[in-house]
Structures are given as structure tokens and as C-alpha cells.
Amino acid sequence: MLNKIFKYISKTRFWIWFAKTFISNFTFRIFGYPEFPMEKHKFIYGAIKNSLKFTKLSKDKDYIFAFVSRDTKSLAYKIIGFFSDWTHAGIMNFPDIENICHMQKDGIKTTYLLDLLKTVDNFAVIRYEINKENLNIAHKRIRNAFKNNIQYDYGQEINFDKFYCSELIWYYGKELVLNKNFKLKEIKGRKVFTPDDVFESGEIIFLYTGKRKLKYSKREIKEG
Numbered sequence: 108m109l110n111k112i113f114k115y116i117s118k119t120r121f122w123i124w125f126a127k128t129f130i131s132n133f134t135f136r137i138f139g140y141p142e143f144p145m146e147k148h149k150f151i152y153g154a155i156k157n158s159l160k161f162t163k164l165s166k167d168k169d170y171i172f173a174f175v176s177r178d179t180k181s182l183a184y185k186i187i188g189f190f191s192d193w194t195h196a197g198i199m200n201f202p203d204i205e206n207i208c209h210m211q212k213d214g215i216k217t218t219y220l221l222d223l224l225k226t227v228d229n230f231a232v233i234r235y236e237i238n239k240e241n242l243n244i245a246h247k248r249i250r251n252a253f254k255n256n257i258q259y260d261y262g263q264e265i266n267f268d269k270f271y272c273s274e275l276i277w278y279y280g281k282e283l284v285l286n287k288n289f290k291l292k293e294i295k296g297r298k299v300f301t302p303d304d305v306f307e308s309g310e311i312i313f314l315y316t317g318k319r320k321l322k323y324s325k326r327e328i329k330e331g
Contacts, residue, residue, distance in 0.1 A: 141178065142228040142317055148221060151232055154312040155200055158234055169239040171284070172199035173276045173309065174207060175302045176227040179319060192321045193302035196273040199232055201249060208249060210272045214258045229316045233309035235284040245279055252278070265291060265298050273302045284309070 155172060162169045175193040197209025199220075206217050224230060237245065252275070260269035267278060277300040280289055289308040291298045303323060 141180075141226055143224050143230055143315060145221070145224060147315055148224055151220070151230075151313050152204060154232055155204055155234075158312060159200075162239070165239070167239050169237055169242045170234045171237060171242070171245050171280055172201075172312075173197065173233050173235070173279070173305050174199050175231050175233070175306045176223070177229045178226060179228045191301060191303050192323050193229075193231075193306055195227075196276055196302040196305045198249065198276065198279055201246070208275075210257075210259050210270050210275050212259055214256055215252050215270070215275070229319060230313070231306060231311055231315070232313040233306060234312050235280050235286060235289060235309040237280070237283045237285060241283045245283055248278060249275075263299070265300065273300050273305050276300065276305050286310075 158170050158172070173196060175196045177192065177194045195209070197207045199207055201208045202217065205220055207220050207223055208215065208217050209223075210216075252270070258269050260266070260271045260274060262269075263271050265274060265277070270278060277291070286308055291300050292304060293299075307324065
């Protein structure tokens with residue numbers, strides 16, 4: 108019953124107004140400064156470059172990349188952190204290695220990676236194996252999202268008219284990613300793909316959590 112009520116409310120004009128006005132601004136930090144050590148950005152670039160070297164040698168396999176992040180001092184994390192490790196997700200190495208592509212409150216955007224890292228405490232890069240002939244299909248999906256000026260999905264529901272942050276990753280790799288864990292999950296009747304699902308469904312090639320542990324991950328974690 109509660110799920111049906113939320114599904115109804117999430118499609119109303121009031122909810123869209125409320126989410127844009129208040130929830131989208133919950134990313135501000137309550138206190139302190141971001142903790143990600145900026146000198147580690149070179150390891151992120153290195154991890155992606157090493158993966159791309161492999162794809163040049165492979166005749167039939169390639170990779171697409173995603174990131175997950177969290178700002179543990181933000182109000183959003185204080186709310187979401189009760190049931191999730193990560194609060195944001197996006198696409199790495201698109202359109203190039205120095206930029207990321209992600210959903211913001213005003214739609215799909217590209218952001219300089221270093222600018223994003225200045226706002227987070229923890230960060231991880233995940234790669235997904237796909238067949239080489241499907242790489243152009245994945246990239247075309249994102250180019251089309253920009254062309255259509257896809258907006259943020261405040262209803263947090265899987266559809267391809269609007270996206271929330273991790274839904275963009277699902278759209279990017281849907282039916283292309285070879286990892287069987289890259290799939291939707293159902294929570295109280297709603298099919299979702301969360302930032303935690305992004306983290307759990309691919310190969311981690313970079314991870315920084317500092318002194319903070321991941322509370323909900325089911326996989327063996329190794330920093331670096």
C-alpha cells in the first residue's frame with residue numbers, strides 16, 4: 108500500500124517541485140571539507156588507461172566504465188546512508204578520460220573529473236565487460252541522451268524518458284554488459300538500479316573509502 112502511495116505521489120507536480128526545491132539541494136555539506144585525497148586522481152587515470160590497453164589487444168571484448176561516490180557529510184548521505192553505501196553514480200571516460208557524464212538536477216551533464224573529486228569523500232571506478240561490437244551502441248545511447256536533453260527523474264522509477272543518477276548506468280549497459288549481476292532488483296514492488304547496484308555489478312578497478320567501511324557491500328573489498 109505504501110509503495111502504491113509513493114508511486115502515485117512521485118508522479119505529481121507537487122513532488123517534482125518539492126524534489127527540485129529541497130531534495131536536490133540536500134547535497135550540501137553540513138560541516139567540514141571533502142576528504143578525497145586529490146593526489147590519487149592519477150591512479151584513477153592509470154586504472155582506466157591500463158584497461159584500455161587490454162581492449163586494444165582483445166579482438167572481441169571491450170569495457171565501459173562507471174563511478175560511484177559519496178559525500179559523508181552531506182545531508183543526502185545522512186538520509187540515504189541508513190540503507191546505502193553510495194549516494195551518486197555516473198559514467199567514466201565519456202567523452203574522454205578527464206571527464207565524467209552524470210545526471211544533475213537540471214539534466215544530463217558532463218563534468219571535469221577533478222571538479223567532482225573535490226566534492227566527495229569516497230570514490231570508486233567500476234568497469235563492465237561488453238562485446239567489442241556493442242561499444243558504439245553504448246556510446247550512442249549516451250549521445251542520444253544529450254541530444255534529447257534528458258532530465259532528472261525525481262520519481263526514481265526505471266523508465267527511459269528521464270533518468271536518476273544510477274539509472275543512467277543501467278541505460279548505458281542494458282543488455283550489453285556481460286556480468287550477470289548487472290540487473291535490476293525489486294524493492295517493495297519497484298524495479299530499481301541504485302548506486303550500490305552499480306558498485307556490486309562490475310569489476311572494481313579503483314576504490315577509496317579512507318577510514319570508512321562499506322556497510323552493505325557483499326563483495327570482498329580491496330583499496331587501491
